[in-house]
Amino acid sequence: MKQGITGVLLTAIFLILAGCGTKQVAYEEEKSSKKKGSEVSQEESAGITLMETLGVEEEWKERINLDNGKVFDVAAKVLVPDVSRMSLMEVSEYYYTPEDKKRTVEYFLDGASIQVNVEMVSTKENIEKKIKKWDKVLELSQEQGIEEHIEVARSEKKKLEDLLNETPKADEIELSPGNYKENHFVGLREGKEYTLDFDINEEEHISQWIFAAKDYKEFNETAAQWWASGNASDNKCTMAKEEAEKKAVQICKELGINGMVPAKVDTAQWGDQKENNGYCIVLGRENAGVVMEPITYSMVNEMPYRNTELGGKTPYEQEIIEIGINDNGIFWMRYSGVLSVDKEGTEVKLLSFDHVKEAFIKEIISKDITWTNMESLNMKLIYFRFMDEKMSGKYTYIPVWRLMALAAESGIGNSMTFSPGDCIFINAIDGSPVDIDKEGGTYYMDPESLFYLIGI
Secondary structure: OOOOOOHHHHHHOOEEEEEOOOOOOOOOOOOOOOOOOOEEOOOOOOOOOHHHHHOOOOEEEEEEEOOOOOEEEEEEEEEOOOOOOOEEEEEEOOOOOHHHHHHHHHHHOOHHHOEEOOOOOOOHHHHHHHHHHHHHHHHHHHHHOOHHHHHHHHHHHHHHHHHHHHOOOHHHOOOOOOOOOOOEEEEEEOOEEEEEEEEEEOOOOEEEEEEEEOOHHHOOOOOOOEEEOOOOOOOOOOOOHHHHHHHHHHHHHHOOOOOEEEEEEEEEEEOOOOEEEEEEEEEEEEEOOEEOOOEEEOOOOOOOOOOHHHHOOOOOEOOEEEEEEEOOEEEEEEEEOOOEEEEEEEEOOEEOHHHHHHHHHHHHHHHOOOOOOHHHOEEEEEEEEEEOOOOOOEEEEEEEEEEEOOOOOOEOOEOEEEOHHHEEEEEOOOOOEOOHHHHOEEEEEOHHHHHHHOOO
16 A cells, blocks of 8 residues: 655654553573573574574464354464564663754755755744644534544643743744754755754653755755655655665664664656666664564554644654665655663563463453454564653663554555554563554644645
């Protein structure tokens, strides 16, 4: 399925892709070579793949009798990282300081050309425009009787009205970047005009920025906007995919972003199948040779709006870097939710595959799972992020098995998104079910996205 999301739309509204949780399981590494029950020691498996060590089959086929008299047929392809072991990684939320913003802006833009982008700054004029838009949202929401939208519109409108008195007019904004206290900048790079917009809010657990060309005609013949189109064979970009991947990693390193590696590469399509020119590269965090999938798991008990009053504590975003590049340079880059690494390499023992299957069967029976799309069922050993409720802003990546009911594509600007009903998660270390409504990632949307949802 093609993701038809353009750079312009994504620059206008930040989609907040996040991961959160409510607890962290503590795991101590046992130095004894003695195996305990179903645990498989990885210390003895150097050079042996996890599939061999854990006794993993390429496919799991099983007929499970449910308590309601029905049966659940499992026919899942099993995917395991091609490594000999997996380990924990402890990370912390990270928020850009003015110094970080300065370094990033000056990396991308020619120093003499850098200015504050007044069009995007919260001036009196811009806030008044937004208030009028929220009036329209409120009016339409009331007409349609959508209580959630009505509540959000009223809350967001009041926030803006409270800001009016202390907000400067547009002609009072200093164009010079100064100490980089602003979040929106514009300037030139190799003669092309770009914008660089930061969205950093520690209170709301938001950490991201977007770098984008203002005029895409510099990057394609059709002067169209772009989106990812998959792996088109008619790519006009002369650089090979491997070279584009290397450039993406190098850009991250030069920005001081380490540990992120390519997770997916698509061809950049400009316009409606008119021109394929360049690459859209999605990067995820690597831990001991395994790439963390930039996936968001939606929760069922939260409102999908960035509003701490209405939607509860907004979780920190999912880690993802996205870069759009072709022969004419970078036309897009998005940084979202990247964490700082506190500790990595803590080796853990994983349950044997037989015990993992037993844990899944128990969960399937207890929940009376009724998936119907069995043809796309698959099972994968991944890293999943847990939050420690006693240490706000602290997380641990832990090996987890995921049994998934449907296949979904990942595109530039969008992570794959699954609901709890589509997946079952089992902790690969202790066999306990993982309740992603409490411990997993969730998807939060900027309230301004309502403009698009209801037709403004």
